[in-house]
Amino acid sequence: MFLAALVPAMLLAGGALGVGPKQLGADPVRTLLHSCGLTALNLLLITLAVTPLRQLTGWNNVQRLRRMLGLFAFFYALLHFTVYAWLDQGLDVKAIGADILKRPYITIGMLALLMLIPLAVTSTNGWMRRLRKRWQRLHYLIYPIAILGVWHFWWQVKKDIREPLLYVVMLGVLLGYRLLRAPLRRLLTSRCGSATVRERT
Ligand code: HEM
Numbered sequence: 001m002f003l004a005a006l007v008p009a010m011l012l013a014g015g016a017l018g019v020g021p022k023q024l025g026a027d028p029v030r031t032l033l034h035s036c037g038l039t040a041l042n043l044l045l046i047t048l049a050v051t052p053l054r055q056l057t058g059w060n061n062v063q064r065l066r067r068m069l070g071l072f073a074f075f076y077a078l079l080h081f082t083v084y085a086w087l088d089q090g091l092d093v094k095a096i097g098a099d100i101l102k103r104p105y106i107t108i109g110m111l112a113l114l115m116l117i118p119l120a121v122t123s124t125n126g127w128m129r130r131l132r133k134r135w136q137r138l139h140y141l142i143y144p145i146a147i148l149g150v151w152h153f154w155w156q157v158k159k160d161i162r163e164p165l166l167y168v169v170m171l172g173v174l175l176g177y178r179l180l181r182a183p184l185r186r187l188l189t190s191r192c193g194s195a196t197v198r199e200r201t
Contacts, residue, residue, distance in 0.1 A: 001065050005072040008039045009079065029087045036080035041153060041167065043073035044146050048174045055181070067123050070142070074120040077113050077149075105155035112148035115141050146171055 012035055014020025016028070024031045047069040054062050089096050100110050119141055121127070128135050150171050154164040 001068060005043065005069070008035060008076070012036070029083065032083045032087065033080060036076050036083055037153070040073050040076035040080055041149050043069055043076060044142075044149055045167070045170055045174065047073055048142065048146055048171075052174065052177050071120060071123060074116045077116055081109075081113055105152050108148050108155065109152040112145050112152060115145045115148070119145075143175065146174075 011020060011022040012024075012032060015022035015024040015031070047066055050062055050066040050069065054060055085091060085096055089099065100106050119139055122131060122135060122138060131138065150164065150167045153167060154161070157164050
């Protein structure tokens, strides 16, 4: 999983050096922004898919991958921001600040990145032990972060909304599953319970 998550970065590095299958094309900065942003978003959604996958399949070991996937999502989001700040804005702090304030989709992206920082910092076992219940509460931030990430993507697409729409649907399924799981289980157990009582009588 570690090597698989590194593949997009390696392909981009190869493209920048002119080796390997990935070409950065006529606008390499756009290509880098696009690939890192999309990889960050994909990894955020894959991280959110881990718990439903474990609960629905009973494949408990998959949970061990969640931390690494989340950290890679942060890595690609940071790379995405670095490309933006360095290659797109020439590290002009004033211009970056003005852009963040002026363009709402950049404001939202920045917010998502800032919210990812405490999650990445506290992802270790030591922080988990130290924060106990507060750790779980802090890591619920992953939900607004994913919403902001998809929103950021949605907002900057001008015409063809099919791709961001797909992300809205995927996020909707992942969040909807969490919202509906407990009431559905209650409903099913109460139905099964009353069916068992009817069978017995
Ligand atoms: C969790 C954080 C973030 C995620 C998941 C994310 C994700 C994305 C995605 C999926 C795209 C669309 C790629 C495409 O199809 O071209 C994108 C584009 C972009 N993002 Fe982000 N982003 C994040 C944070 C940021 C931050 C912090 C900035 C800058 C401060 C930023 C600036 C941009 C820019 C400039 C584009 C390109 C828009 C264009 O092509 O005109 N993003 N991002």
